[in-house]
Every structure is written in C-alpha cells, then in structure tokens.
Amino acid sequence: MSFEHLDEDSIIRGLKTRSFGRSLVIVDECGSTNDVMKGMAESGAPNGSVVIAETQTAGRGRLGRAWYSPRGGVWLSILVKAQELPSLLNSLPLVGALGIAKPLAEKWGLNARVRWPNDVVVGWRKIAGISVESKSKGNELIYAILGIGINANFDSNKIAAISGASASLLILLGGPVNRENLITVILSETEKMYESLHGSGGKDLVALLRELDCSRGEHVKVRTPEREIVGIIDDYESLSRVRIITGNGFESIENSALVSVDYQSD
Ligand code: BT5
Numbered sequence: 001m002s003f004e005h006l007d008e009d010s011i012i013r014g015l016k017t018r019s020f021g022r023s024l025v026i027v028d029e030c031g032s033t034n035d036v037m038k039g040m041a042e043s044g045a046p047n048g049s050v051v052i053a054e055t056q057t058a059g060r061g062r063l064g065r066a067w068y069s070p071r072g073g074v075w076l077s078i079l080v081k082a083q084e085l086p087s088l089l090n091s092l093p094l095v096g097a098l099g100i101a102k103p104l105a106e107k108w109g110l111n112a113r114v115r116w117p118n119d120v121v122v123g124w125r126k127i128a129g130i131s132v133e134s135k136s137k138g139n140e141l142i143y144a145i146l147g148i149g150i151n152a153n154f155d156s157n158k159i160a161a162i163s164g165a166s167a168s169l170l171i172l173l174g175g176p177v178n179r180e181n182l183i184t185v186i187l188s189e190t191e192k193m194y195e196s197l198h199g200s201g202g203k204d205l206v207a208l209l210r211e212l213d214c215s216r217g218e219h220v221k222v223r224t225p226e227r228e229i230v231g232i233i234d235d236y237e238s239l240s241r242v243r244i245i246t247g248n249g250f251e252s253i254e255n256s257a258l259v260s261v262d263y264q265s266d
Contacts, residue, residue, distance in 0.1 A: 006052065007180055014184035019048025020078055020191040021184070027051065031058035034133055034147045037077040041135070041143050047081040050187065059149065062118065062131050063260055068162055072154035072170070074179055078146040078190070085141045088197050089134060090240035090255045093118040094209060095197065096130035096146050099190030101212045107185060110172055113214035115263075116233060116242055117255045120150075121214065124265070125167035127151050132257055148186070152177050165266070202239045209236055219264035220244070222253055229253065 008026050015021050023046050030036050036051045053076070056069035069075045080092070097114040104112035104120070104127075115121045120128035131147040151168035153176040159166075169177045193205055210216075215233045222229045222244065231246035244251045253259065 004176075004179075005054065006183075010180040011183055014180060016184065016188045017048070017191045019046070020187040020194075021048065021050040022046075023049040025049075025051045026053075028054050030056060032056055032060055032147075033075055033077040034060070034131070034145050037079055037145050038133075038135075041079050041081075041145070045079055047079060048191070049079040050076055052076040052183065060131070061129055062257060066161075067129065067131075067149055068159050069149060070154050070159070072152060072176075073168075074148070074150040074152045074183060074186075076148050076183070078148070078187070080144045080146055080194070081142075082198075084198055085134075085144060086139075088194075089132065089141060089144055091197055091202060091205075091238070092132045092144060092146055092194075093130045093255060094239050095193045095205070096132075096148055096190060097128070098205060098208055098212065099193050100128045100130075100148065100150060100186055102208065103182075103185045103189050104169075105212065108169070108173065108177070110169075112212070114209060114212045116213070116215040117259055117261060122167055122172055124214070126162075126165055127167050127169065127172070134257075146190075148190075150182070150186075152179055152182065197239070205239050206236050209239065215242075215263075221262045221264075223260045224253065224256070225258050 030053045033051045033053045055071045056075050059067035059069035061067045101112040101114050101120045104110045118130045119126050128150040134144040135142045153170045156166045156168040157163045218233050229251050231244040234243045234245045240255050
C-alpha cells in the first residue's frame with residue numbers, strides 16, 4: 001500500500017493554535033518522536049513545539065511497552081513547558097485523550113471513548129494512546145513531552161500483536177482520513193483543554209470526561225510502585241485522580257506515568 005506523505009504547508013495553514021504546532025518538524029522516519037523532541041527541548045525548543053513522524057522504528061508506550069507505528073498513522077510529540085507543570089503533569093494523559101476523543105466523536109462521528117488512564121477506544125478497541133515523559137531537576141519540572149499515537153490510515157488488523165485489541169480510523173471510517181486536518185484539529189482541542197486546566201482547574205474537563213469515559217463501573221487491577229488495588233472504577237475526583245471502590249471502601253489513585261491498569265473485561 002502506498003501512502004500520501006503529510007503536507008506540512010496544509011498543517012501550517014490549518015493551525016488555529018497559539019503555541020501547539022507553531023514550531024513544527026516533520027520527519028519521515030525516526031526511532032521515537034519523543035526522543036527527537038527530547039533533543040529539541042535540550043536545544044531550547046519553545047513551548048508547544050511539535051514533531052511528527054511518518055513512521056517510528058522504536059515507538060514506545062508507557063512502562064517500556066512497544067508502540068507499533070507503521071506508515072499512515074499519526075505519531076507526534078508536543079513539548080509542554082510551563083511553571084504550573086508540576087501540578088498539571090498527571091492530568092496530561094487525559095488532556096491528550098480528551099483532545100482526541102472529543103473531535104473524533106463530534107467531527108468524525110465515531111463512538112470514541114476515553115479509557116483510563118491514557119487510551120482512546122472505539123468499542124473497547126484501542127485507536128489511540130498517550131504517553132507523558134518528563135524531565136526534572138530536583139523538585140523542579142523542566143518540561144514534559146506529550147506523546148500521541150493515533151491509528152489513522154493503516155489496517156491495524158494486519159499487525160498480529162495488536163489486531164484483536166485495536167482498531168484504526170481507516171477501518172472504522174471505511175476509508176482514509178485527512179491526516180493534516182486530524183492533526184490540526186487535535187492540536188487545537190488539546191491546546192484549549194490544556195489552557196482550561198490553568199483557568200478553571202479542569203472542572204469543565206472532568207465533566208467532559210464523565211461524558212466520554214468508558215471506564216467507570218469496570219473491574220480493574222491497578223498497580224502503582226507502592227501498592228496493588230483491585231476494585232471497580234467509581235469516579236474521577238479530578239483529571240489526575242480516580243476513585244476506586246474496593247472490598248474495604250474507597251481508594252484514590254493519582255495517575256502517574258508509573259500506574260499500570262488491567263481491565264478484567266480484556
Ligand atoms: C500508550 O502506551 O498507549 C502510549 C502510546 C504513545 C505513542 C506515541 S506515538 C508518538 C510518541 N512517540 C513514541 O515513541 N510514543 C508516543 P500503553 O498504554 O503502554 O500501551 C502500549 C500497549 O498498547 C502495547 O503493549 C500494545 O499492547 C498496545 N499497542 C501497541 N501499539 C499499538 C497501536 N498502534 N495501536 C493500539 N494498541 C497498540
């Protein structure tokens with residue numbers, strides 16, 4: 001299958017953001033866009049810089065997991081630098097997930113749902129994943145990299161390792177999506193949501209999350225570096241904290257990069 005290369009000009013023309021994507025790099029192939037972005041961040045790249053790859057040879061998920069990134073997908077990293085970052089860091093995975101799920105539902109008519117802590121699914125099949133990697137110095141957070149992977153214009157059924165649990169927009173929409181449009185819309189939504197975290201502390205986002213979430217009521221086993229919790233997801237206390245009903249009452253869990261979740265329904 002041959003793929004149309006991303007048209008950088010049309011992304012730039014379509015951008016409606018203040019900072020996300022205003023500094024833009026598109027590469028044909030790289031190991032991981034997160035690593036390319038790390039290099040750019042170390043060289044002083046501005047807040048909101050974006051790097052996009054047509055394909056990644058060593059794409060990664062959370063906790064050292066592999067992320068399959070064939071041509072036709074949307075694989076990008078956004079650099080986030082802000083003084084408020086430490087308090088917002090653990091909200092970023094769901095900011096990214098909402099920034100994808102909302103437009104896919106509203107503009108592309110998909111039944112896209114957010115699955116805690118960092119997935120976008122349609123019919124429980126994963127179509128997008130978000131990772132957050134960060135650099136700190138002592139207690140000070142220097143920057144975070146929001147990694148976004150969306151299965152767009154390729155057939156995810158052809159990747160044996162993920163075929164049962166994933167889907168792609170190509171399959172769900174019955175044809176290719178305009179990736180340039182998808183990218184500009186998602187950068188715009190994600191930036192708006194990130195900014196509203198500063199303003200309202202994310203209250204409106206929790207309301208949106210309750211609308212788009214598919215995790216509440218699900219039986220889960222959650223592992224954090226300190227403990228393992230088995231129970232049912234009850235509700236979101238904020239964008240970064242989820243409440244779980246256990247045999248002994250309630251547990252509240254902060255959504256750090258080290259949290260790992262198994263759903264009983266998987
Ligand atoms: C994630 O991890 O979902 C975060 C994925 C972030 C990918 C982006 S792409 C741009 C940037 N550069 C990178 O190198 N990464 C970011 P996690 O929740 O740990 O999910 C990983 C699991 O999802 C794997 O163990 C597989 O089971 C499954 N998986 C791998 N590739 C997939 C794909 N393309 N679609 C759906 N599921 C996939």
